[in-house]
Each structure stands twice: as structure tokens, then as C-alpha cells.
Amino acid sequence: MTKLNQILAVEKGVKSDVQRKVTDAYHRIQKTPLLSGISRTYQPIDDEGEQLPPESTRVQVQAEQVLKEVAGALTRLFDVTATKDVANCSATADVKVDGAVLLPSVPVTYLLFLEKQLVDLHTLISKLPTLDPSEAWALDENTDTWRTEPVKTTRTKKVPRNHVLAEATDKHPAQVQVFTEDVVVGYWTKVAFSGALPQRRVNELLARVGKLQDAVKYAREEANGTQVTDQQIGDAVFAYLLA
Known part of the structure; x- marks a missing residue:
């Protein structure tokens, strides 16, 4: 047949x-x-x-x-x-992932639809923003975003100073040099937040989508073998x- x-x-x-x-x-x-x-x-x-x-x-x-x-x-x-x-x-055919049936008896027309949608989804996930690997990130439960450890930096202000080069005498005024000095006046504490994802999470998602894409292709081939x-x-x- x-x-x-x-x-x-x-x-x-x-x-x-x-x-x-x-x-x-x-x-x-x-x-x-x-x-x-x-x-x-x-x-x-x-x-x-x-x-x-x-x-x-x-x-x-x-x-x-x-x-x-x-x-x-x-x-x-x-x-x-x-x-x-x-x-x-x-x-129809079952979509199986790791030997387990994820989607039972899926029509071949729907498998074709699903195959196209997974291609688009794979493209989207591959473009997801990832956290800057140069920073140490931790999940902040209050904002449900990622945050860095606090980094403390100083705030300085230029203050004018006088430097006496020569004391005043009865014949000459004092010789004074005016200069500015950076003086610490306060401290900044910086915490960075991000809505991006860790690279490992993106890699996990891409692996899952790839595995499901293969499963859908296998199911489509099985369904297309119907007499x-x-x-x-x-x-x-x-x-x-x-x-």
C-alpha cells in the first residue's frame, strides 16, 4: 500500500x-x-x-x-x-521526549504547525539578554530580579588650600600659593539590578527546545509513514x- x-x-x-x-x-x-x-x-x-x-x-x-x-x-x-x-x-503520532510521551496522538498537520513555532521560539530564546559575567549576581526576592553585591565608593569635593611659600617681612608680604585638595565628603553604595538571565539558564532552555524539536520531527516522520x-x-x- x-x-x-x-x-x-x-x-x-x-x-x-x-x-x-x-x-x-x-x-x-x-x-x-x-x-x-x-x-x-x-x-x-x-x-x-x-x-x-x-x-x-x-x-x-x-x-x-x-x-x-x-x-x-x-x-x-x-x-x-x-x-x-x-x-x-x-x-497521528506521539511526541516523545527522553522516552516519555509528552503529547499523545498528535495529528500530522498540527505537528507541522508545532515544528514551525518551535523554530521561532528557538530564535527568540537564543536572543535573550544574559547577565554580565564580570559581575557576581544573586536573585533578589523583593524585586524578583538579579542584583550584585553592594559596592562602596567615596564622594570627594575640591577644597581650596593655601601654602605659604615665604613668611611676610617688614619689607615684603607673604608669598602664598593657592591650590585645591580632594576631600572625602561622603560615600556612595551602589547595587546593580538586572532583568536578564544567567547564561546557564538560556543554555538549558535552548537544550530543551532543541530536544522537543527533534521529538516533533521524529513524530512527523512516524505519522507520515501511515498507510x-x-x-x-x-x-x-x-x-x-x-x-
């Missing part, structure tokens, strides 16, 4: 072939001269008149025949598509349409 994956393998080729044949048929029936014919004979008014040979043009395209050709091509497509769709209704019953839909359709 035929398997679903065999039907899927030929479906694309059948669609392409049918599209080509239907397009060719459409263009042929648009060429009016090909559908037209003529037969013309000449008879002089008397036996002494000039004799001319008959003229004729044969009909090269018959619309009814074109319809039959299109019907033949479409019948194959209708049957293949019907076989696939009917089989899809019964083609199918060839459907004969096209004949009934065109028996009615072209009656």
Missing part, C-alpha cells in the same frame, strides 16, 4: 505538471484561428469557365477536447490531494461537470 510520505513526495510534481497543462490549455482556447476551419469549392458558371482548386483550413483546436485534457490532468491532482487530506485526518487509501475523487467531479 501507499504511504502518506510517498503521496507528499509526488504532490508537488503533480501540482506543477497540472498547472502547466491547464495554463497551456487556457492559451490554446484564446487563439481563435486555431478553433476555426473552412471548406470552399469553386464552380464556374459554365463549362468554359476557369477551374479553381478547392480551399480548406482544418480546425486545429476543439474546445471539448481541451476540456477533456484539462479534466484528465486535474483528476490526478484531485485524487492525490484528496488522498493526502483524508490520510492527514488519521495520521493511505487512494481516493478516487476526480472522476466523480468531472463526470458531473462535463456531462
